[in-house]
Amino acid sequence: MSEIHGVCEPRFGPVREAFARNFDEGRELGASVAVYQRGRAVVDLWGGRAGRDAAWRQDTITLLASATKGLVATAAMVLVDRGLLDLGTPIAEYWPEFAAGGKGDIPLRWVLGHRSGVVTVDPPLTMLDLEGGTAVTEALAAAVPAWEPGRAHGYHCLTMGWLVGEVIRRVTGLSVQRFFAQEIAGPLGLDLHIGLPDTRERSLACLVPPTGEQLLQGRANPELAGLNRAICDPASLFHRSTFGSLSLAGDPSPPPACRRRRSRRAAVRATRRGWPACTPPSSARWTASACSARRAPTGPVPWRPAAWIWCCAATPRTGGASCSPAGRCGRATALPRPSATRVSRASSPTPTRITSWASRTCPTA
Numbered sequence: 001m002s003e004i005h006g007v008c009e010p011r012f013g014p015v016r017e018a019f020a021r022n023f024d025e026g027r028e029l030g031a032s033v034a035v036y037q038r039g040r041a042v043v044d045l046w047g048g049r050a051g052r053d054a055a056w057r058q059d060t061i062t063l064l065a066s067a068t069k070g071l072v073a074t075a076a077m078v079l080v081d082r083g084l085l086d087l088g089t090p091i092a093e094y095w096p097e098f099a100a101g102g103k104g105d106i107p108l109r110w111v112l113g114h115r116s117g118v119v120t121v122d123p124p125l126t127m128l129d130l131e132g133g134t135a136v137t138e139a140l141a142a143a144v145p146a147w148e149p150g151r152a153h154g155y156h157c158l159t160m161g162w163l164v165g166e167v168i169r170r171v172t173g174l175s176v177q178r179f180f181a182q183e184i185a186g187p188l189g190l191d192l193h194i195g196l197p198d199t200r201e202r203s204l205a206c207l208v209p210p211t212g213e214q215l216l217q218g219r220a221n222p223e224l225a226g227l228n229r230a231i232c233d234p235a236s237l238f239h240r241s242t243f244g245s246l247s248l249a250g251d252p253s254p255p256p257a258c259r260r261r262r263s264r265r266a267a268v269r270a271t272r273r274g275w276p277a278c279t280p281p282s283s284a285r286w287t288a289s290a291c292s293a294r295r296a297p298t299g300p301v302p303w304r305p306a307a308w309i310w311c312c313a314a315t316p317r318t319g320g321a322s323c324s325p326a327g328r329c330g331r332a333t334a335l336p337r338p339s340a341t342r343v344s345r346a347s348s349p350t351p352t353r354i355t356s357w358a359s360r361t362c363p364t365a
Contacts, residue, residue, distance in 0.1 A: 006032075006045040006058065015043050023048060029208060030056035034281040044281055050205040061191065061277045062205045070287075071194060072161045073112055075168055075180050084171050087112070091163070094170045097141040106149045111163045114156045117145030118163060120240045124247040133175075137166045146237055157242050190282040204277060 002023035008016040012035065022028045030048035034041065050056045064071075079085040085094075087109040092099035098106075103118065110116040121139045129135035140162055147154070156163075165176035172179055177194040185192050196204060210218075219228055230238040 002047055004045055004047045007041075007043070008045055009042045012043050016045060019045050019047070030060070030205060032056060032058075032060065032279070034279075034284045036281075036284040041281060041284075052206075054206075056205070057203070059191070059203055059279060060205050061196070061200055061203045061279050063207070063277050064283075066157075067283075068194070069156075069160050071180055071184075071192070072164045072168075072176055074184060075176055076108070076112065076164050078183055079168065079171060085167070091167055094167050095141070097138075098166075100142055101144040103143075103145060103149065106145075108164070108167060110150050111156065111160060113153070114160070115150055115153050116156070116163075117147040117149045117152070117154070118143050118159055119146050119154055119156050119237070121159070121245040122240075124245050126247050136162050140166070146241070154237065154241070158245055159241075185282075188285065190278075190285060192278040192282040196277045200277070 002020050004016060004020050004023075015033065015035065019031070019033055022031065028048055030046075030050045032046035033043060034045075035043035044058070046056050046058055046060065048056045050060045076085060080087060085108060088107050090099075090105050090107055091111065092104045092106075098104075103116075106116045106118070111118070118140065121136075121143060125136060125139060129139070140159060143159075161176070168174070168176045168179055174182070180194050184190070191200075193200070218224060227238075230236045231242065233239055234244060
């Protein structure tokens, strides 16, 4: 039986049982889960390893993936609330260079709603481009939409955060990293970052790559056949908007001497490229504040009608450390009363199965 640390209210006992079972069945290397209900922590559990020589602790921090879009969108909505941004105003009015390639009429709401069509980058971005930032915004300013803006919907896997982040920078003079830290994470006291501060690097969980056998298992899964075909087809929009828009060339990292150093270096370099990182309690509190807020005379306050769950994991099956709401595709899952004691993955046949669903191999800043 795996050793699980932390607190869990008795009525959430099935959460603890499912969390422990994931370790016993080899589904987790290290993980944590937090549940807040009505503004109060009812579950805060952790266990396993954060690295070869490090146990997972309460303050272990892990990388975010697709849920980054929610952080950036929250930052943009703060500016909308203050009257500094307008969802219907063309982005080109804030960022004139963005008008190139037939994008002059694209409003901010179409990017936030994944309808702008700006989903691919050609030529592909290198790791050095991502670290520098300027090359990314220049490439996006020159990009041509993959469909007529506003007429279709398609997931902006790699571009949404960069697009919205540049608009935020043009309006405030601050990077989205600094704006989020100063205006959201700092006031709320959250251990939640877009780009990890040096002082928190020692608490960062290592990335663990999947084995060849695990990759083959994923390729052989009939439920993923369509996904696998699309992502391996260079002509498909799915491929062009994900792996086709990135190039591993230009990464100056020398070959490391050991796997432990490689996994640590990968996690640290990711945060320096702007990848967010968090702890589950902070993520759960941010979700509740961002998604369940109403205006009061003193400002936004949690509405708190539900339980908000965040899971972090470094799993051998998916090969990465990540943090996401307990639900598909980075969506926060609200559990209305009285079913808040039943925590489940969207498609799991077992109601109490807990897992992470962040896209662990895809940068989404």
